[in-house]
Amino acid sequence: MPDVTAAAPPSVVAQHVLARRRRTRARTIVVTLAMLGAVALLAVASLAIGSRPLAPGDVIATLFSDRRDAVGVIVHELRAPRTLTALLTGACLGVAGVLMQAVTRNPLADPGLLGVNAGAAVGVVTAIAFFGVGTASGYVWFAFAGAAGAAVLVTAAARAGRRGDTVGLVLAGVALSACLGAVVRIITLVDDDTFESFRFWAVGSFERRDPDVALQLLPFAVVGVAIAIIVSRGLDQLRLGADLARALGVSPAFVVIGAGAAITLLCATATSAAGPLAFIGLLVAHLVRGLGAIDVRGCLPLAAATGAALTVASDVIGRVIAPPGEIEAGIVAAFLGAPLLLWLVIRRAS
Template sequence: MGFRAPPAPRERPTRSRSALRGAGLIGAAAVLIAVAAASIAVGARPLGLGEVWHGLIDPASAHYAVVHEMRLPRTLLGLLAGAALGLAGGVMQALTRNPLADPGLLGINAGASAAVVTSTLFLGIGGLTGQIWFAMLGAAAVSVLVYAVGGGRGATPARLALAGAALNAALFSYVNAVMLLDAAALEKMRFWTVGSLAGADHTTVVRALPFVAAGLLIALATARPLNAMALGDDSARALGAHPALVRAAAIVAITLLCGAATAACGPFVFVGLIVPHLVRGLTGPDLRWLLPYCALLAPVLLLGSDVLGRVLGRPGELQVGVMTAVLGGPVFLWLVVRRKGIRT
């Protein structure tokens, strides 16, 4: 009889962990489907699951118009915006090596908001098609500015957070000042500046989709080289990565994702911060697993917050941007306290 050598000590645990991660990914997809169904069912007129199903597939159903014209676009926009912000947060944290990086906290969403408000009120550009390009320009400009003010390649997490907080405060002060000086602008954009899915329609979803899809593909393509860059630029080059090219691709992905999400439904905070932190406990730092998890679980957080806002605010609703801030604020404080050892 031949003798078969036992497997290497790490082989079985590695395969077991990969299988566990794969099962978790399937579970995350199932949770997302359930939350999406709740998003369609919950509203001023609650629908049962049977009514939701018939409203989706049967044009003769009494609920077809409500589902297709109001709730389905809102849910799809929440899926797109959540996936975009979750992926952007995961890529930002890996790129800057900053555990507190978030499109809202570092001012990226504020830059997109300032650009959209400026283009709408001073240049007369209306509609998502025109606004989305300005949103991306504002997001890109603030991304570069935060990175430069925070110290460039020598930036620490605390310096980046401080630079982002300063730019975030300045840009939102500008947005609020412009809107307070113009009553018509305040009425027109007050829900958008808070962050809302209430105005979603199929046109918004269709116009935002290509930008989110492009950002998603670029973000996923950077996962392996960003893993290598976590070892340092020299080690990344030895492994075949090109750090400058990877950084540029990551910034393009962040700009596309944040710009599209902000232009479509306004600025949201904490979504891109909370989800990568929670996911990292399941996947570890490997972005090849972390980013797909973020793409599935960030929409769960956003849509879940939207559903909760509709339930708590009946007969009206609390905007989803308010809910993510209320839910995310304590988590952010907990993360800061937990990481008291961050050095400036």
């Protein structure tokens, strides 16, 4: 099909581009609203499905009441906390995935490349082995500190190197993840009790999550999203090249560091709450682009909703396929994301 703007006057081309952006923005809004509806349905399913199934009507009625019977305990004290934690975790990973691929300009980039998962793992192992912490609400701060510390080290190493910022981030993240992974293996191999406790966190699970976990981490997620919104426009302009971005008044260093800070906060929040959930950020970034979103700022709400939907769906699927027990959400997410990663690698190789 011929390009209708090839021989058109500049004013006509500008109008055509503006109209296309408006259509894309309207489509993104519609898809985001539809995804929010899916999130609501999945949240109800998460509250209803389990070892004791509940009717959706009973779930909704109980959710907005103060019932103290068995159904009230199941909804308010067991399933509501894990559902809220899954929603928060998925939204954080979704936004972080979009930011990570935007700042590295690599469709295979995953938030874990910054060493966040490995840093959080070291924090959890330290809490269990040396401080006797054994609950999610107890080691969440150790995990957060380890994740944030690892991301800071990766960013500092990338800035100190001679390579470009994005290449340095990836290389430093891979190197630090390997080193921290070795530390975790050494500690868990020496101490069997630590290994047993760490194993539950490492698979990525929302089971037995305390109600306070999501509330404790919510401020960090809000700050991370706020930073993401601030640097999102700069990320869009960096796609045009660093020189042109500077000409437009954008500081590439500020954008890269800001995006790294946002990714750190969001990934540390998610990993601290639920353990390492592989492929969620990768899946969300590609799904958002496949649904038509173009600019980073415009797709952030869609990324948050898509990440929340995928994470809650992984948790629900894990409860459905192995009743009366369950398969952890991290394992289900890996089964969903691994085929996509393989397909992307094969497509890029060809």
